Amino acid sequence: MTRRPEASLERLVDGTRRGDLRSASRLIRLIDDGHPSARSALKQLFAHTGRALVVGLTGPPGAGKSTLTDCLIEHARQAGLSVGVLAVDPSSPISGGAILGDRIRMNRFALDEQVFVRSLASRGHFGGITPATRGAIRVMDAMGKDVIFVETVGVGQDEVDVARLAHTTIVVAVPGLGDDIQAMKAGILEVADLFVVNKSDHPDADKTVAYLHNIFRRAPAGGWIPPIVKAQALHHLGIDDIWNAIEEHRAYRNAGGDEFAEMHLANCRKELEAFLLESLQDELARKLETIPEIRGFVRDIAVGKSDIYATSDRILNDMGLR
Amino acid sequence: MKSNTTRSNIELRPVYGPNDPNADAYSERFGNPGEYPYTRGTRAYSGQGWIQRELSGEGDAKRSNEQLKYLMSIGQTGLDVIGDSPTMSLMDPDHPLARYTVGTQGVSLCRHDDYRELLEGIPLEQMSVSSSCPSMFTVASLYMLAKERDISPGNLRGSVIEWPFYAEHCSYAYKMPFDLHLRMSCDVIEFCAREMPRFHGYLEDTYFFSEAGLNAVEEAALGFVEIRHIVRTLLARGLDIDSFAPRIAILTNCSMDFYEEIAKIRAMRRIFARMMKEEFGAKDPRSQAVNIAVHTSGLSLTTEQPANNIVRGAVQTVALGLAGVSALEISTFDEGYRTPSKEAHLVGLRTQQVVDLETNINSVQDPFGGSWFMESLTDEVEAKILDMVNDIESKGDPAELVNSGYFKQFFHGTMGRYHHQVHDGEVVKVGMNVHEMPAEEDTLLRDISEEKITPLFDRVEQIKRFREGRDHPRLLDALDELYGVVQSDENMLEAVIACNEAGATMGEIAGILRQAWGTPYDPYGHLESPLGARR
Amino acid sequence: MSSIRVVVGVLGMDQHELGAVGIAKMLRDNGMEVIYTGCFNTPETIVQTVIEEDADVIGISSHSWEYLYYTPELLSLLEQNDLDIPVIVGGSVITEEDAKAMLDKGVAAVFGSGAVVTDMIDAVRRLVPDDATS
Numbered sequence: 001m002t003r004r005p006e007a008s009l010e011r012l013v014d015g016t017r018r019g020d021l022r023s024a025s026r027l028i029r030l031i032d033d034g035h036p037s038a039r040s041a042l043k044q045l046f047a048h049t050g051r052a053l054v055v056g057l058t059g060p061p062g063a064g065k066s067t068l069t070d071c072l073i074e075h076a077r078q079a080g081l082s083v084g085v086l087a088v089d090p091s092s093p094i095s096g097g098a099i100l101g102d103r104i105r106m107n108r109f110a111l112d113e114q115v116f117v118r119s120l121a122s123r124g125h126f127g128g129i130t131p132a133t134r135g136a137i138r139v140m141d142a143m144g145k146d147v148i149f150v151e152t153v154g155v156g157q158d159e160v161d162v163a164r165l166a167h168t169t170i171v172v173a174v175p176g177l178g179d180d181i182q183a184m185k186a187g188i189l190e191v192a193d194l195f196v197v198n199k200s201d202h203p204d205a206d207k208t209v210a211y212l213h214n215i216f217r218r219a220p221a222g223g224w225i226p227p228i229v230k231a232q233a234l235h236h237l238g239i240d241d242i243w244n245a246i247e248e249h250r251a252y253r254n255a256g257g258d259e260f261a262e263m264h265l266a267n268c269r270k271e272l273e274a275f276l277l278e279s280l281q282d283e284l285a286r287k288l289e290t291i292p293e294i295r296g297f298v299r300d301i302a303v304g305k306s307d308i309y310a311t312s313d314r315i316l317n318d319m320g321l322r
Numbered sequence: 323m324k325s326n327t328t329r330s331n332i333e334l335r336p337v338y339g340p341n342d343p344n345a346d347a348y349s350e351r352f353g354n355p356g357e358y359p360y361t362r363g364t365r366a367y368s369g370q371g372w373i374q375r376e377l378s379g380e381g382d383a384k385r386s387n388e389q390l391k392y393l394m395s396i397g398q399t400g401l402d403v404i405g406d407s408p409t410m411s412l413m414d415p416d417h418p419l420a421r422y423t424v425g426t427q428g429v430s431l432c433r434h435d436d437y438r439e440l441l442e443g444i445p446l447e448q449m450s451v452s453s454s455c456p457s458m459f460t461v462a463s464l465y466m467l468a469k470e471r472d473i474s475p476g477n478l479r480g481s482v483i484e485w486p487f488y489a490e491h492c493s494y495a496y497k498m499p500f501d502l503h504l505r506m507s508c509d510v511i512e513f514c515a516r517e518m519p520r521f522h523g524y525l526e527d528t529y530f531f532s533e534a535g536l537n538a539v540e541e542a543a544l545g546f547v548e549i550r551h552i553v554r555t556l557l558a559r560g561l562d563i564d565s566f567a568p569r570i571a572i573l574t575n576c577s578m579d580f581y582e583e584i585a586k587i588r589a590m591r592r593i594f595a596r597m598m599k600e601e602f603g604a605k606d607p608r609s610q611a612v613n614i615a616v617h618t619s620g621l622s623l624t625t626e627q628p629a630n631n632i633v634r635g636a637v638q639t640v641a642l643g644l645a646g647v648s649a650l651e652i653s654t655f656d657e658g659y660r661t662p663s664k665e666a667h668l669v670g671l672r673t674q675q676v677v678d679l680e681t682n683i684n685s686v687q688d689p690f691g692g693s694w695f696m697e698s699l700t701d702e703v704e705a706k707i708l709d710m711v712n713d714i715e716s717k718g719d720p721a722e723l724v725n726s727g728y729f730k731q732f733f734h735g736t737m738g739r740y741h742h743q744v745h746d747g748e749v750v751k752v753g754m755n756v757h758e759m760p761a762e763e764d765t766l767l768r769d770i771s772e773e774k775i776t777p778l779f780d781r782v783e784q785i786k787r788f789r790e791g792r793d794h795p796r797l798l799d800a801l802d803e804l805y806g807v808v809q810s811d812e813n814m815l816e817a818v819i820a821c822n823e824a825g826a827t828m829g830e831i832a833g834i835l836r837q838a839w840g841t842p843y844d845p846y847g848h849l850e851s852p853l854g855a856r857r
Numbered sequence: 858m859s860s861i862r863v864v865v866g867v868l869g870m871d872q873h874e875l876g877a878v879g880i881a882k883m884l885r886d887n888g889m890e891v892i893y894t895g896c897f898n899t900p901e902t903i904v905q906t907v908i909e910e911d912a913d914v915i916g917i918s919s920h921s922w923e924y925l926y927y928t929p930e931l932l933s934l935l936e937q938n939d940l941d942i943p944v945i946v947g948g949s950v951i952t953e954e955d956a957k958a959m960l961d962k963g964v965a966a967v968f969g970s971g972a973v974v975t976d977m978i979d980a981v982r983r984l985v986p987d988d989a990t991s
Contacts, residue, residue, distance in 0.1 A: 022908055029911040033859035062726060074842075097860065097885035101893040103906070108847025110902040117909055121860070121890050202722075234499050234725065235840040407870035407921075419897055422923040423870045493872050495896075625949075625970075659950065737875045761953070772952060774922055846897055 009037045013044045019144045021116060028118060031135035034282075042135055049141040052084070055246060056166030057151045063172040064198040066105035067233040068242075069149050073109055075239050076147050083109075084140035084148040085117040088133055091124060098122075102151060116140065131278055134271070137165060164267050168193045168249045170242070175204035192226045194245045200230035200238065224252055287319065326369075326685045334685040336367035340692065351592075352697075355646070355687040356611070359595035361588050361700065362688035363646045364611045371684045372642070373400035373450055373649035374674045376667050377617065379429035382781055383439035386429040390444060392664065396671055400480075400649055403440065404428040404454040404661075410494040412456055414829030415778070416785045418848045425778040427661055431455055432785060432829060434822040437463035438470070447473055451480035452525070452615070452649070456496075457510045459828050462818045465517060481522035481571055481615075482510065487548045487720070488531040491730035497845035498836055500724045506814065506835070508555055513815040515566040522571045522613070524552065529575045529617045534733040535740030538586040539703060541575055543710035544729070546593065550711070551720045553602060563602050567609030571648070576618045576638045581699060583638070584690060587614055587645040589704035615649035616642050621740070625658035627753030628767040636673050643683040644690060650674060656771035663770050785827070792825040800824040801834050802856055808838035861985050864906050865916040866894035868931075869923035876948060877918035880977065884916075887978050900931040907935075907942055913985045919948035925955060932963045943984040947972060 012030075015023025031038040055072075057065050069085060076083050087102035100119035109115040118140075120132055133150065140148050150166060171192040197208050212228045227245045231238030288294055297315070300306040316322040326334050337354055355363030375398045378389045390401055404410070406428040408420035414432045415424045424430050431437060437460070441451070446468065453460040460482050468475040486503035489496060496503055507524070514523025526549050532541035549570065556566055572590065576583045594612040598604040618638040623631040635652040642650055652673055654666035662670070677683060690696040717723060743749040750756055753764075801824075804817040814835075821831050833843040833851060843851035851857070865881050867874060874896055881891045892910045894903070903915060917924060917931075924946060935942055943965035951959075956967040966980040 025909055025911045029862075091890075092885060095886050095888045097888045097890060099881050099885050099891045099893050101881075101895070104893065104895040107895070107897065107902070108842060108845060110847065110898075110905055112847075119890075119892050119910060123860070199725075236842075237840060407872075411870065413870075418899060419870060421869075422926040423921065426922065495872060734875065734878065738879070741875075774925075777926070 009041055013041050016045065016139055016142050017048055021113075021143075024116070024139050024143045025118070027139050028132070028136045031139070032120060032123070032130075032132040034131075038135065042138060045138055045142040049138045052137075052141040052145050053147045053168075053246075053250065054137060054141075054166045055147060055149050056169040057149060057172060058153075058169065059172035060174075061153065063174045064233045065151055065172050066102045068172055068196065068198060068231065069102075069151055070106045070108070071233055071236050071239045072149060072242065073106060073115060074236075075243055077109070077112065077114065081146040082114045082144060083116070084143070084145035085115070086133060086136050086140070086148065086150045087117065087119045088130070088150070088152045089119065089121060090153055091121040093124075096124070116143070116145065131275065134165060164270055167253065168246050170194045170196055170246075172196045172198055173208065174199045175202045175208040193224065193249050194242070195226050195228045196238070196242060197228060197230050198233050200232055205230060224249065288315075291315065291318075326682075328682060334682060336369075336685070337362070337687050338689070338691065352691060358599065358607065358610055359592045360611045361592040362691045364591065364613055364648065367687050369684060371678045372647050372674075373615070374398055374671060374678065375400040375402050375452070375649060375651055376654065376662060376670045377402050377404055377454065377651050378662070378667070379403040379405060379455075380661050380775065381425040382430055382778055383436040385425075387440050387442050387444075389667075390440075393667060393671065394444075394449075396668055397675055398671055400450040400452060401444070402452040402454060402651055405456065406430050408432075409455060409828070412496050412828055412832035414785060414827045416782045416789075417829060417844075417846075419846055421779075421782065422777045424781050426775045429455075430778060430781055431459070432827045433788070433825065434463050434466060435788075438467060441467060446471065447477050449479075450649075451478070453480065453482050454527075455482075456828065457482035457484055457523075458506050458815070458818060459822075459831075461510050461514060461518070461521075461523065462815060462822055464521075465815075466819060466822060475518045476520060478518050478521045481525040481573075482514075483525045483527045483573070484510065484523075484552065485527055485530070485548070487551070487724055488544065488729060488733075490724075491727075492531045492534055492733055494530075496832070498832075499839060499841060500721055502835060502839045502841075504552070504555060504721075507552060508559065509813045509815055511552070511556060511566055511569075512559070512561065513813055515561070515569060519569070522569045523566070524570045525573050525615070526570065527573045529573050529619075531733065532575045533619065533621045535621070535736040535738075538577070538579065538582050539706040539710060540736065542586055542590055542593075542703075542707045543714065545572065545574070545590075546597070546707065546711050547714050547720060549594075550597070550715075557602070563598070563604045564606040564609050567598055567602070567604050568606060571613040571615065573615045573617060576616050576642055578619075578622045578634060578637065580637065580641050581696070582703065583641050584645040585696060585699040585703045587616075587642075587647065588688075588690075588696075588700045589707060590614060592700075593704060593707060613648040615651075616647050617651045618642075618653045620653040620657045623653055623655070623657050624751050624754045625771070627759060627764055628655045628658070628771045630753050631655035631657065632669055632673065635670060636677065639674055639677045640681075640683070643677055643681075644688075646688055655767060659771050660773065660775060663773065665770050788825070789827070797821075797824045797826055798852060798856070801826060801830060801853060804831065804834050805838045805853065805857055808835055861889045861914065861981065862892060862910060862912045863889055863914045863916055863981060864892045864894060864903065864910060864912040865918065866898045866903060866906075867896045867918050868898050868900070868903070868927045869921065870897075871919060871921040871923055872896055873918075873920035876920065877916075880916060880918060880947065880974075883974050883978060884981065889981070900927055900934045903931060904934050904938055904940070907940060908938070912942065914981050915942055915944045916981075917944065917946045917948075919946060920950055922950065924948065924951075925958075928959055928964060929962050945977070945980060945984070947977065 012023045012027045016027055027041055057069060059065055073083050089098055089100050089102065091098040098121035100121060103117045103119055106117055118136060122130055137148055169191050175197060195212055197205055209228050209230060216225050229238055229241045229245055231242060297311050301308055301311060340348055352361045353359055356366030376393055378393060379386050380389060386403060406425050407423040408415055408417060409428060409431045413420055415430050429440060464478055465475050468478055484507035486500060486507050511523040514521050526545050528541045528545035531544060557563060591612060595610040598610045604610055618635055622634055632655050639650065639652060652670040654662040654670050656663050656666045744751060744755060747755050800821045804821050807814055807817040818831060830852060837843045837851050843849065863884055865877055867877050881893045884891045892906060892912060894906055907915060928946060931944060945966045946959055946964050947968035949970040951967060951969040956969060959967050965984050968977055
């Protein structure tokens with residue numbers, strides 16, 4: 001797959017809809033690279049999405065997320081489901097490069113044709129979730145994947161981001177990781193649909209579970225109290241319980257109610273806004289380059305002859321946006 | 323023939339010590355050789371040297387058997403065999419991942435028949451059989467062989483390695499959870515203590531992981547961390563310390579740092595003795611006195627100018643003779659490229675024989691004893707080792723450290739450090755970063771060293787056919803029985819022996835262990851469990 | 858924005874990971890995205906990874922002779938799958954003769970034990986054609 005200008009976009013879209021791995025994989029690359037044709041592809045695919053169950057997994061490093069994902073893949077495969085996995089890791093802020101090594105933990109599915117594992121780098125986005133992740137989920141959905149696991153690193157804002165994309169967000173934690181549980185940001189605790197306490201053979205495991213139960217004594221806005229499930233991913237223990245919780249959550253969502261409709265609307269709005277923002281930022285960056293006086297403006301600001309407020313007013317005015 | 327006089331007819335006494343009876347300090351810190359705390363030697367003077375052997379194993383069991391007989395014919399007095407990559411990872415030769423490594427870096431062993439063929443004609447009651455092959459299978463097969471040959475298993479001598487802490491992250495991945503590996507090791511040690519009381523069921527191998535660029539202190543510290551955890555685990559099973567501690571031994575490394583390696587060995591003996599007596603309450607002197615065997619460092623050798631490696635081996639042998647060790651294996655001059663050639667084996671043994679027979683090295687025990695320098699260095703090395711052990715143990719449950727990748731990170735760090743040290747010239751290697759030679763001129767011993775060993779493709783077919791020819795119901799029953807035993811508290815060895823007798827392969831047995839422990843039968847994702855619907 | 862995506866891994870039973878990890882870090886520090894596949898790969902798993910990850914280059918790290926057998930298999934499998942992906946092999950046991958043999962078989966670049974890191978980075982950049990933004 002050399003980086004030549006594209007085999008026709010139509011073929012990639014058709015291929016993806018037919019479940020062709022290479023087409024889908026190439027399409028995800030185009031989306032990841034911000035290729036202009038990607039948008040059109042996503043537009044065409046959108047109608048064919050919405051079938052897949054999207055499960056997000058987040059939590060602090062060392063919690064065992066990838067090992068857990070491996071167990072969940074096994075479970076899904078035993079149930080005859082086709083699986084997609086998106087493993088998101090941070091890009092280096094200095095070099096822009098990244099080491100994407102999560103797929104090692106799922107190596108034993110390397111030759112299972114029904115399991116599609118894709119690694120993505122955050123590419124400068126502070127939250128672990130990127131526009132590419134959204135697009136990649138849609139591509140895997142359109143391919144016909146029954147369940148898509150989205151794994152993120154879980155430091156920073158990205159835990160909260162996952163929640164917007166996933167039907168069910170699992171937060172994975174381990175007891176005894178210092179004060180990590182206590183220190184976990186409020187955001188994570190709010191978005192968790194399901195809590196997994198991994199390495200539950202640890203002596204502090206029950207304490208951790210009790211602590212979490214305490215926090216979730218009162219149901220938050222959605223009416224769903226996140227179950228707290230103990231697991232030992234290394235020994236493949238607790239996986240059935242996790243799946244049951246996911247199923248229960250799905251049933252709960254489907255059954256109902258206004259709260260979910262509200263949340264769904266809110267999510268769609270946030271997603272639209274985020275996408276518009278990105279698009280506008282790209283547009284703006286391009287437009288700024290076309291303003292001949294831009295260098296002069298910046299110099300004036302630098303020497304104190306002008307300020308950013310007046311300058312930006314002027315630019316926006318000239319663009320017809322004020 | 324050994325003499326106890328110098329060439330100038332000065333008589334050599336077996337041990338030299340202080341005449342002045344500051345006896346308390348002496349006996350507390352040093353003791354005579356063979357006396358607590360064994361700083362100066364595990365045993366009292368015997369005039370015997372060390373067990374001389376070379377690590378062997380190549381191709382199939384038959385070829386390795388011939389290799390063993392050759393080594394015995396040129397004078398080795400013990401034997402040590404290592405498995406090929408698949409064997410060391412509990413993988414059968416017909417596993418898809420194994421295909422290009424069968425027999426290239428050790429002997430291919432996957433069934434009891436292979437062990438029988440490997441040791442055909444080897445006098446088990448006279449020969450110390452040290453095996454670097456997976457312990458549970460070696461012990462099971464040795465026990466079975468003894469019975470087949472009408473020998474009492476109680477007469478078997480030798481050792482097997484236990485390495486639940488470090489093997490996974492340092493060359494020989496069993497792909498098993500730590501606690502399963504630990505269970506296997508403890509079952510082997512317990513079985514040996516009971517059935518083969520002259521056999522070392524627990525050889526702590528610090529050599530293999532120290533080749534990740536560890537220095538002497540780090541090597542010994544990590545070794546003691548593992549020993550201590552295994553001892554505690556066995557004690558928690560209700561065993562008496564003196565029932566198994568006499569059969570703990572150590573296989574350590576020897577680098578080119580001449581003095582420090584001697585000090586390390588002396589320090590290890592003292593640390594072990596004190597730990598056993600004061601911390602674990604061992605009463606039997608054999609529990610307190612630990613046998614230390616050595617494999618000289620492969621990392622200390624170079625691929626450039628292989629002849630230099632012969633010198634390195636000789637220097638290390640002298641150091642070890644001075645330190646007093648129970649057995650010795652020299653890393654052969656072609657180590658950089660391959661498992662030992664016949665020529666390299668010969669040179670290795672001759673090196674040991676020359677040092678043993680032509681110097682007076684065995685006439686005096688611990689000749690460095692009482693040296694201001696050596697005692698000071700021994701004390702310092704000891705203190706550092708103890709500090710590091712405490713430091714690691716203070717970090718929490720060792721099992722958790724293993725699972726969190728602490729040691730894996732550690733090894734990565736030391737390897738990187740070593741590479742930088744060599745690159746920057748901090749570690750000097752004649753022929754590699756100093757006194758180099760253009761490749762075209764560096765021809766001495768090159769052709770032997772660079773010879774490659776072809777993978778045994780036939781063996782793959784052989785095993786496939788073997789599988790088909792077995793009594794399948796009997797095999798499945800035995801594997802099923804093993805499954806149940808793994809999930810209970812029973813010692814696994816009996817069930818493993820039954821599986822062996824039913825023709826089970828090592829890969830199958832290992833897979834059942836994993837499965838019974840709740841993990842995938844084949845962690846690489848290629849094979850299905852033979853038990854199928856039964857479990 | 859786009860990045861060069863490199864699949865880095867070790868084939869067969871070779872468990873010397875340090876070289877592969879070192880290379881992965883260098884490539885990352887030079888702005889590339891490294892899909893690190895660790896040990897216990899076969900040509901089949903490497904090819905599957907390349908397809909799933911839409912990779913541009915394959916880097917195999919090798920410290921055992923297995924690579925001599927695996928490399929031709931890998932090249933053949935890539936061809937069968939219509940994948941025009943360059944393969945780079947590096948490692949400490951590679952002799953000059955073996956390096957030549959590999960290059961003859963179609964490996965894009967080979968680095969023995971004396972290799973300099975910048976040479977390797979340059980090789981990767983050279984082998985991946987610039988994405989004419991289309």
